[in-house]
Amino acid sequence: MLAHMFDFDQVIDRTGTGSLKWDKYAGRDILPMWVADMDFASPPEVADALRARSGHGVFGYTVPYEEVTSDVLAYLRRQHGLDVDASWLAWSHGLVPALNICCRMVGASGSGIMTCIPVYPPFLSAPYFSDRKRITVPLANAGGRWGFDWDAMEEAVTPETELFILCHPHNPVGRTWTREDLEGILDFCERHDLVLVSDEIHCDLVLDEGVKHIPTLALGERAAARTVTLHAPSKTYNLPGLACAYAVIPDDGLRARFQRQARGVITEINAFGYAGCAAAYRHGEPWRQELIPYLRANRDLVHAFVRDELPGVTMHPMSATYLAWLDVRALQLDNPVAFFEAAGVGLSNGADFGTPGWLRLNFGCPRSVLREGLERMKRAVAQR
Numbered sequence: 001m002l003a004h005m006f007d008f009d010q011v012i013d014r015t016g017t018g019s020l021k022w023d024k025y026a027g028r029d030i031l032p033m034w035v036a037d038m039d040f041a042s043p044p045e046v047a048d049a050l051r052a053r054s055g056h057g058v059f060g061y062t063v064p065y066e067e068v069t070s071d072v073l074a075y076l077r078r079q080h081g082l083d084v085d086a087s088w089l090a091w092s093h094g095l096v097p098a099l100n101i102c103c104r105m106v107g108a109s110g111s112g113i114m115t116c117i118p119v120y121p122p123f124l125s126a127p128y129f130s131d132r133k134r135i136t137v138p139l140a141n142a143g144g145r146w147g148f149d150w151d152a153m154e155e156a157v158t159p160e161t162e163l164f165i166l167c168h169p170h171n172p173v174g175r176t177w178t179r180e181d182l183e184g185i186l187d188f189c190e191r192h193d194l195v196l197v198s199d200e201i202h203c204d205l206v207l208d209e210g211v212k213h214i215p216t217l218a219l220g221e222r223a224a225a226r227t228v229t230l231h232a233p234s235k236t237y238n239l240p241g242l243a244c245a246y247a248v249i250p251d252d253g254l255r256a257r258f259q260r261q262a263r264g265v266i267t268e269i270n271a272f273g274y275a276g277c278a279a280a281y282r283h284g285e286p287w288r289q290e291l292i293p294y295l296r297a298n299r300d301l302v303h304a305f306v307r308d309e310l311p312g313v314t315m316h317p318m319s320a321t322y323l324a325w326l327d328v329r330a331l332q333l334d335n336p337v338a339f340f341e342a343a344g345v346g347l348s349n350g351a352d353f354g355t356p357g358w359l360r361l362n363f364g365c366p367r368s369v370l371r372e373g374l375e376r377m378k379r380a381v382a383q384r
């Protein structure tokens with residue numbers, strides 16, 4: 001057994017860093033377990049790379065230089081078995097802007113965009129911001145296992161529908177979709193001639209041993225013909241503040257449509273974003289190899305705690321992400337978020353994901369903090 005090289009137990013004070021997650025509750029005794037960033041320091045090589053870049057002292061407009069592109073391509077090949085051409089990459093400041101561009105590059109005002117709920121809230125706002133019609137279909141849940149409700153999807157799709165947005169692995173339910181699931185999604189998209197956006201930002205956060213992320217593009221030609229894959233190192237290596245993401249778009253026509261909509265909206269990415277991205281992909285794997293078992297143990301702790309100590313709360317099995325999806329409907333709370341905030345825990349509101357009565361708990365934090373959050377929830381549930 002190798003000694004641990006990284007200390008995920010270390011509690012790092014994030015006050016004074018403009019942290020979205022922590023500043024929401026500044027000055028209040030509320031542990032923030034909402035927005036999806038982790039309270040861990042990134043791999044040390046990322047900070048080294050940023051120091052090296054800052055040491056240069058000149059911070060002019062920066063384009064995707066050879067090193068960062070080759071690090072991305074090497075990562076996609078090594079980690080996911082994908083042969084990607086450099087020309088297929090389209091960089092952006094984040095997945096959210098890229099997602100909004102995808103919504104604008106299909107159809108026209110009033111066209112339909114479909115996704116399955118619950119889902120990451122920007123999937124719901126992007127069609128709206130783009131003046132498209134949002135079509136949401138609830139995921140099925142058979143005995144605790146989440147899946148697609150193919151019949152409901154067939155019923156909901158309209159001739160005006162142009163795009164399907166897939167979250168893979170799925171935030172918030174934590175499913176890693178199988179090859180069979182992905183074949184089903186591609187069949188559906190082909191049948192209705194939909195462009196497919198596959199958001200794979202959580203793809204390197206598969207927690208179950210023996211489960212592997214299958215990129216949508218691994219399904220070959222028919223996937224390549226209609227898929228825009230959205231990617232970033234930001235979830236895995238905890239660098240969302242560096243604002244650096246990219247789309248992989250093999251099809252020339254789709255890529256041209258994306259680039260047309262991106263004109264004047266997506267400008268140069270910041271120099272530190274590229275440096276952090278390259279360093280994370282080049283050097284971050286040993287760190288990630290220790291992160292995954294740490295997160296797995298956190299996940300198992302949350303799962304057991306919910307089962308044994310939080311009557312009225314249910315958590316279904318999940319195989320990926322550091323986000324637990326909790327069904328609190330049986331507690332019959334008027335305002336579940338406010339209830340747990342009053343108990344000192346800040347969670348994400350299921351209503352924002354399209355399903356009121358659920359909460360999302362971010363367990364990407366030191367175990368001592370997680371334990372404290374869970375104990376606070378236990379006391380609140382017991383005293384209500």
Ligand SMILES: Cc1ncc(COP(=O)(O)O)c(C=O)c1O
Nearest residue numbers: 036094095096120171201240245
């Ligand atoms: C599924 C999914 N997509 C995208 C993002 C965020 O992307 P970005 O910060 O690059 O805009 C998140 C963050 O939680 C996410 O969970």
